[in-house]
Amino acid sequence: MKAAVTRCQYGLIREIATTADTALQIRALSVSELFAAAGWGLSWLLIDPVIAAESVTREVDLSAGDLEELLVEWLTELLYIFDVDHLVFFEFELTVTEQRVVGCIRGFRFDPSRMALKTAVKAVTWHALSVRRSVRGCRAHILFDL
Amino acid sequence: MELQRAGEYRWILPMGSHPGMRVPGCIYADETMIPSILKDGSLKQVANAAGLPGATGMVLAMPDIHYGYGLPIGGILACRLTDGVISPGGVGFDINCGVRLLATQLPASHVIPVIDRLLDGLYQAVPAGVGSSGKLMLTGKEIRQVMMDGAAWAVRSGYGLQMDIDHCESNGAMKDACPEDISDHAVDRGRGQLGTLGSGNHFVEVQEIRKVFDANTAQMWGMQEGCVTVMIHTGSRGLGHQVCTDYLKIMNRVASRYGISLPDRQLACAPCHSPEGRQYFGAMKAAANFAWANRQCISHWVREAFCSVFPGELTERDMPLVYDVAHNIVKVERHVLDGSPVDLMVHRKGATRAFPAGHDDLPRAYRSAGQPVIIPGDMGTASYLLAGTEYAMKHTFGSACHGAGRRLSRKAALQQARHRSILEELRQKGVRVRAAGRQTIAEEMPDAYKNIDEVIHVVTESGIGTLVAEMKPLGVIKG
Numbered sequence: 001m002k003a004a005v006t007r008c009q010y011g012l013i014r015e016i017a018t019t020a021d022t023a024l025q026i027r028a029l030s031v032s033e034l035f036a037a038a039g040w041g042l043s044w045l046l047i048d049p050v051i052a053a054e055s056v057t058r059e060v061d062l063s064a065g066d067l068e069e070l071l072v073e074w075l076t077e078l079l080y081i082f083d084v085d086h087l088v089f090f091e092f093e094l095t096v097t098e099q100r101v102v103g104c105i106r107g108f109r110f111d112p113s114r115m116a117l118k119t120a121v122k123a124v125t126w127h128a129l130s131v132r133r134s135v136r137g138c139r140a141h142i143l144f145d146l
Numbered sequence: 147m148e149l150q151r152a153g154e155y156r157w158i159l160p161m162g163s164h165p166g167m168r169v170p171g172c173i174y175a176d177e178t179m180i181p182s183i184l185k186d187g188s189l190k191q192v193a194n195a196a197g198l199p200g201a202t203g204m205v206l207a208m209p210d211i212h213y214g215y216g217l218p219i220g221g222i223l224a225c226r227l228t229d230g231v232i233s234p235g236g237v238g239f240d241i242n243c244g245v246r247l248l249a250t251q252l253p254a255s256h257v258i259p260v261i262d263r264l265l266d267g268l269y270q271a272v273p274a275g276v277g278s279s280g281k282l283m284l285t286g287k288e289i290r291q292v293m294m295d296g297a298a299w300a301v302r303s304g305y306g307l308q309m310d311i312d313h314c315e316s317n318g319a320m321k322d323a324c325p326e327d328i329s330d331h332a333v334d335r336g337r338g339q340l341g342t343l344g345s346g347n348h349f350v351e352v353q354e355i356r357k358v359f360d361a362n363t364a365q366m367w368g369m370q371e372g373c374v375t376v377m378i379h380t381g382s383r384g385l386g387h388q389v390c391t392d393y394l395k396i397m398n399r400v401a402s403r404y405g406i407s408l409p410d411r412q413l414a415c416a417p418c419h420s421p422e423g424r425q426y427f428g429a430m431k432a433a434a435n436f437a438w439a440n441r442q443c444i445s446h447w448v449r450e451a452f453c454s455v456f457p458g459e460l461t462e463r464d465m466p467l468v469y470d471v472a473h474n475i476v477k478v479e480r481h482v483l484d485g486s487p488v489d490l491m492v493h494r495k496g497a498t499r500a501f502p503a504g505h506d507d508l509p510r511a512y513r514s515a516g517q518p519v520i521i522p523g524d525m526g527t528a529s530y531l532l533a534g535t536e537y538a539m540k541h542t543f544g545s546a547c548h549g550a551g552r553r554l555s556r557k558a559a560l561q562q563a564r565h566r567s568i569l570e571e572l573r574q575k576g577v578r579v580r581a582a583g584r585q586t587i588a589e590e591m592p593d594a595y596k597n598i599d600e601v602i603h604v605v606t607e608s609g610i611g612t613l614v615a616e617m618k619p620l621g622v623i624k625g
Contacts, residue, residue: 004557015557017555017556017557017558018213018555019186019212019213019214019219019552019553019554019555020212020213020214020219020552020555020556021214021215022555022556022557064395065398065399068411069395069398069399072391072394072395073395076391080331080334080335080388083335083384084334084335084384112275116583116585117275117582117583118585119556120344120345120346120625122239122240122346122387123239123387123390123391124391125215125216125239125412126215126235126394126398126410126411126412126414127214127215127216127235127410127411127412128215128410129411129412143215145215145238145239145387146346146556
């Protein structure tokens, strides 16, 4: 089956479906953009991007032991906010270092009467997780539990 | 990787098939299932689990096996308590995802004419769908009590009957749960989700008992051919997902301190007796108890919906709980290894407990038969009720499969469903569906799953379970 590919302002995102779940392969020029693209990709799995009347802004400041753990932590936080506050984000201004992500994220409240939910994402897994940097940019692979 | 045939339905993944294996793997499947098992990567996941410290006997996989994360779906991993580990990845995110079955004496012929009204009532009564909020909004104190008492909390709060408790695995609550080891994030996610179905493969299904294979056992369990049953499939919702997330992070950090080399970070683990291992076990029990309370609340609303459609004909007592089983859980259980009883940490991920007749953990009234093993199929074919056996106790750590097992990814299912009306196809088969989204129906269509009859054939022919009854779906509520 052909993988779904999309491009956002932060990078390139490829969705690879497994038997029960789905993975994202993400490419971006920098680690900060990689994390922004991963956040965008998660939101894209949840719903189709829409223009919302009212935007919501949140500050984030998360830390972890290494870059892979930080990616899990970052996406888990976005999923938590979606689950509890029903907010979804498509704009990210992030500064990412090896163990910390700091920044501002903008999005909107998910309104089921106007927006269709595409995929129910339960959790962010560590299975086949990778974050790689090279002279050509950064890549990540992350599997979501559906 | 190559499998060695060890019987008509039994295949061994020998030690040495993959670096680091401490015990072999064993797959229950028929010949036709093997090519897809070899192809989908699930054997590597069996091999990875077989390399965890203290893994004992064999790492098993049932015929519904498919690729997941950490331990594959359909997998069973038993570890010695003395030098073994406990792994959140061996349980999965949806802690105590499970199924329960309610019986009725209502003939299907009586229910079919009003099935649409009944489904509308059920759909209104049971919150379903992504991010669905329940009718209950718990305080911090209440949610902690739910995590301690499980199904008993719900019954005490007016959601169900005392006799329901007797018919739940572990009486609907694992002892020594530790809500204090649950994060605030997990509590936040669970607060509004008690009594909600969720999405994906979770469902409430109205069924007709199409065939009874074992009349005595069926009678003991209140199952009568031609009558209606209700099956409920859901778990611990966001609370359980967060518990798994939290402890994967902790165990990924400490595994190396205990000298554990992880073949897959999703299999992060800690020794059973380590502080981290004990904390996860206590938190996992708390999440499992939340799941039992969740299914208990939903059962109550299902009964109310039935009673409102059949006023004067039915009370909630006329819809007894046959049984409730967990299929994502880890438990300390006593099994016999090399002739000696030993307590093991048994992880089941997409696998159902299947204890034999006479086992102390079975409800007193059911001890002359084996444990009821509830195996849902897909929404277009059939589900089965089996009884656990001595074979299962001796060879599969008292475990059976948990369902048909997915065959297609959700994306592939959506593609195959394009230009088709799955709703109409199901209607032609006599199955009505209510769902939060059209996409869910396509993702969960019958073609997305393995053939349940073939899966059950392997389970019964290999001796893991004996057939008691087959149920056909009449109507389904999906998230």
